Amino acid sequence: MNSLSRRGQIIIGTAAVILLTALSLVAVGVVGSLVNPGGTGFLSRTRCVAPNLPGPVVSVSLTNMGGPMMGPRNGMMGGAMRMTADRSTVAHGPVSFLVTNGGTISHELVILPLPSDQIAGTRPVAGDGTIDEAGSLAEASNTCAEGTGQGILPGASGWVTVTLPPGRYELVCNLPGHYAAGMYTQLTVN
Template identity: 85%
Template sequence: MKTWSRRGQVIFGIVAVVLLTALSLVAVGVVGSVVNPGGAGFLSRTRCVAPSLPGSVVSVSLTNMGGPMMGRPDRMMGGAMPMTADRSTVANGQVSFLVTNAGTISHELVILPLPESQIPGTRPMGGDAKIDESGSLGEASNTCADGAGQGILPGASGWVTVTLPPGRYELVCNLPGHYAAGMYTQLTVN
């Protein structure tokens, strides 16, 4: 019987750990998809088609880096959850937001007025790792539907139409820890 060298044992151990980790991640995704279709497993995706939206349409993409293994929301690093809009300026009046969750966890979009003296991303955080939504003008957090809900599931979209007067607005995801992780952007309405 041949004895394994120390180097061979280390390589075998590394390969075994990598394979077991990969199998575990696949199992978590599959089990999550079966237990809670469309939401719990990072492999699950819910597809939907938005209706024809009125007014100026702003397409917003919400994502997160690292997937569900990135830890608790209150431990995420700034910038780990980018929010991007296809435009930074729109005309005043009716504005529709088509919000697509390109991430692996639920997200939402909340529209807040942004005072002239305020810099985006600097709102104070509460003990619940969320910002104050007082004065919100609208929210897209309903999977495959208009308005408020429980969050837009991974791979899905939500939408909302609001009337915006001229000014500055901050678009945010206000699920716990998401704003602090960089999930905000500015929109100027002329």
């Protein structure tokens, strides 16, 4: 086989991979939009309007970099993940959490008490990639709605209001692998 035909094969193979990847992304976006007409596919992202929330509102941002998690890499799932809150302290009483998923996969927010001798991000992770949610005070995992659901879809928001006594709390995403990949932050209630 001469070098010209080998080069031609490489060019054709590369073009085929690019074309198939593009078609796959379009198909995922179209199918996602058809399955969930609110527009949760890649081509259009759901936009939610939260109601007027009581108490101080903590805006929480959920993100992941890279593509969908493809499996373990160095004990962690692929892609860096992050959870950030626009404030680290609030007054005790009713507190609302407005949670926005800026990533490319579903996420959630779970509110857990944080013992005084524990550091955020150090909870033991089980074999299924989750942490123990015993003692959870509330959850925002419902797309464009309040409370518990199947996860907040990319580009969407969810919210929850909970009455918090003074103390330390850990905000986490407890979908498999997300906590270990960095989806946690601390909140102090005075």
